[in-house]
Amino acid sequence: MLLQSIQKGIEFTKKNPTILYSVVLIVVIAGALFGNTYYSLNKFQDTSDALLKSKAILAENVFRVLGKDLFSQPELLQERIMQLQSENKRDIAELVILTRSESDASFVTRASTNPDSIGKPIDTALTPYLIPWQDGNVTLAFLTNENGARYWNVVKKITDEEGRGLGLIVFQLSIKEHDTFVEKAIFQSYMVAVVSLVCVVLLLMNHMRFFHYALRVTKLEEVDHMKDDFISMASHELKTPITVLRGYVDLLKDDVRGPATEESKKQSEEYLSNMDGSLMRLNDLVEDILNVSRLEQNRLPITMQSVDLKPTFAEISAQFSLLAKSKGLDFHYVPIDSLFVSADPERLKQILINLVGNAVKYTLKGSVTLSVKEESDGNLLVIVADTGLGISPEGIDHLFAKFYRVKTDETSKISGTGLGLWISREIARQMKGDITVESIEGVGSHFNLHLKKFVA
Structure with a gap:
């Protein structure tokens, strides 16, 4: 059934190539719609990420200024960190202050939103901490993905007034709310695209239906015209043999009324032969009409x-x-x-x-x-x-x-x-x-x- 429908569709397209313009139109519209949506969303994502990054760096700079005064007061520093996280639970995922260990080159947690990690060393070989530590002018910011959630990570060196390194601030900013917004925007955009595509498809289907109706009307007009021609032709075809038969019947009547001679007998036979030809012509016409009806209704017997x-x-x-x-x-x-x-x-x-x-x-x-x-x-x-x-x-x-x-x-x-x-x-x-x-x-x-x- 599906294959037959496809074949009918192909045949219909071959007979009506203008329908291809509509197909090309829907493909171009759909492609442009999805392409524009994809491009716009990607640009939106890049711009949004850049803004978040700048905000994260700005937040780190503010905290760094405050950290200079608080660095010598670990308890107050820890209190301020916890207070910041409490006030910004949705944004601050983790905030850690690291200082250089006195015994080796590793870093030790001085203050943290995770109090259990305070005093524990950090392996610098597994972290990017050395880059900002070696160059105090560098603020390192990078994205990480943990369990499906994205975070902006900022690492910055904290220095005193003389430029000596006091430690590192590690600031992890959650962008879950932002990503949720982006996902929602993406979903809404694609929904708009899909709805638009469905509308275009419905318009195309409607166009095809009206095109089919117009084609059917044209076909019906052609059939009506051919039927009119057939009726005219059939009337002529019926009238001619009937007229011939009537003429020969009149002639036969005259022969019957007159004296029976050999010549009149020959004429009568000729009349009858011609009448038989006219009757056969009538029979052929009626048979053709009947055969059309039988074939259309699949009632014509055929024995192979x-x-x-x-x-x-x-x-x-x-x-x-x-x-x-x-x-x-x-x-x-x-x-x-x-x-x-x-x-x-x-x-x-x-x-x-x-x-x-x-x-x-x-x-x-x-x-x-x-x-x-x-x-x-x-x-x-x-x-x-x-x-x-x-x-x-x-x-x-x-x-x-x-x-x-x-x-x-x-x-x-x-x-x-x-x-x-x-x-x-x-x-x-x-x-x-x-x-x-x-x-x-x-x-x-x-x-x-x-x-x-x-x-x-």
């Missing part, structure tokens, strides 16, 4: 079996060679050996009668040829070739449509329903075959009947 083309070709040749000769045409039938195809024998004969009959009907001079050859895939190709009127490329595009007839000065004088080729191709397809055509206007046509070779 092995069919020998040799006797079928011989019968068709015998039926149309005399008709072709009466028009001054050459009818060529290429004799074949027994070739078996998978088909319904009566329906196959119906198709060949239509194709060969059309070839004779629309050929004013020249010849009609019936032949068969084997295709590359092993199946058989029946070819009905003529040197008739030919068909334009525009005519070929609509040739197999119901009620369609090629309209030229020459064809206007030739009777037809516009149903025969549609019926023939539908029957051929139901027999797992097909009908194709190659034609040059003013030169002639080749109608190709593709048939499945019978496999026992």
Whole structure:
């Protein structure tokens, strides 16, 4: 079901390439929307991080100024640190004052928001503390990610008035609130993007629906026009034989009323023969209309079996060679050996009668040829070739449509329903075959009947 829907969509796009503009439009809009959102959010993130970094450094500078006076008072320093954390619980994750150990080059915790760490040494090989300690003008700031939470870390050397190092301040600023805000902004932005995309898709679907409606209206108008043509043609086709029948009935009445002679008997037989032809013409018209209804409702019985083309070709040749000769045409039938195809024998004969009959009907001079050859895939190709009127490329595009007839000065004088080729191709397809055509206007046509070779 999904594959069929995709195939129908591809066929619809091929027939209506303008829909590609809408598809390109939605892709461009969606890409621009997401690209803009992604770029804006990244710029926002970078700017926000820079601001937070500057705030962290500013906070450290303020504390460093205060720390000079408090450094000689460890208890007061610890109290101030705890007070700062208490007042800024959401922002200050950790605040540590380190001093250089007297016994070695390591650092020892002088004051900390974690009182348990006071007096414990810090391994400088695992920390970036040496960089600001060696260069007092450097304030080191870097991001860390611990258990999914991000922190700005600031390390700065504390000096006295003479520039001698007193210790290091390690300040860890939590940016959880900021990140939560950013995540919310990102989520909202993408939601806006998704909603916008859905709106565009809905607009495209709506456009496609209206486009489909417009296409359907156009098709309906074409069908209505063809039906009007068919009704006009059918009325003419019905009226002509009925008029002929009425005329011959009147003539027969006159013959019946007059004396019975050999000549009147011959005339009566001729009248009856012509009446029979008119009745057959009426029957063919009614049969075509019924076949259309049966095919559309899938009620046309088709019995697939092995069919020998040799006797079928011989019968068709015998039926149309005399008709072709009466028009001054050459009818060529290429004799074949027994070739078996998978088909319904009566329906196959119906198709060949239509194709060969059309070839004779629309050929004013020249010849009609019936032949068969084997295709590359092993199946058989029946070819009905003529040197008739030919068909334009525009005519070929609509040739197999119901009620369609090629309209030229020459064809206007030739009777037809516009149903025969549609019926023939539908029957051929139901027999797992097909009908194709190659034609040059003013030169002639080749109608190709593709048939499945019978496999026992």
